[in-house]
Amino acid sequence: MLLKHKIMSYFPKVIIFAFFASVSINFSQAQSNNGSYIFAYGGSAFGSDLNASFTGVGDMSLGYETGLLFGGGAGKHMDFLGGSRLELEMFRFSSDYKSASFMGNDVTSLVDSDSIALTAFAANLLKTIPLGSNAGLFFGGGLGYGSAELNGGGGDSKEGVLAYQGIAGFDFDINDKLSFFTQYKYIGFDPADSSSATVDPYGFSSISAGIRYAF
Secondary structure, eight states, rough: HHHHHHHHHEEEEEEEHHHHHHHHHHHHGGOOOOOOOEEEEEEEEOOOOOEEEEEEEEEEEEOOOOOEEEEEEEEEEEEEEGGGGEEEEEEEEEEEEEHHHHHEEEEEGOOOEEEEEEEEEEEEEEEEOOOOOSSSEEEEEEEEEEEEEETTEEEEEEEEEEEEEEEEEEESSSSSSSSEEEEEEEEEOOOOOOEEEEEEEEEEEEEEEEEEEOO
């Protein structure tokens, strides 16, 4: 699990490197498109375990079912960096409790948990790569702030968190106004530690599809 968190911690850095590396390759291919748009999407989210270490007691891991991610927002095409998009969005992730282990022992039936959720606002910068006249690729990342919720245990826990995401996807223009897209996202946030426990950063992957409308 430690190796997984180390790999995921490098994900935003890889996105940033690829973003700027592609600028020099695709700058001459950029198409001028300065239109604004709105978008909405939804799909499945695959969360990792939530791990916490309790001082003087031991380690606990909570597992969650495949969840849902949906969101929407507005954006603008730009010539910046040879073709890109700037977006503002709101999204929500939620997943139901599935299992629990404590110091390697299954304690699923003993843990009163319910769900985990994240609602956040984010600003994204996406590099676009045209593939012909009506299709293209995009990738980039974003930062945002939101509310993380851990429900169960006789009560609900809610805290403000800094969220980050890496994004990669495919666009297909249906007509001059309407586009279809699919995308992969990795979204992560760092829950606050308490005086009695240290909580690892939490992240999840998602596959979603959506519609973009230009105006």
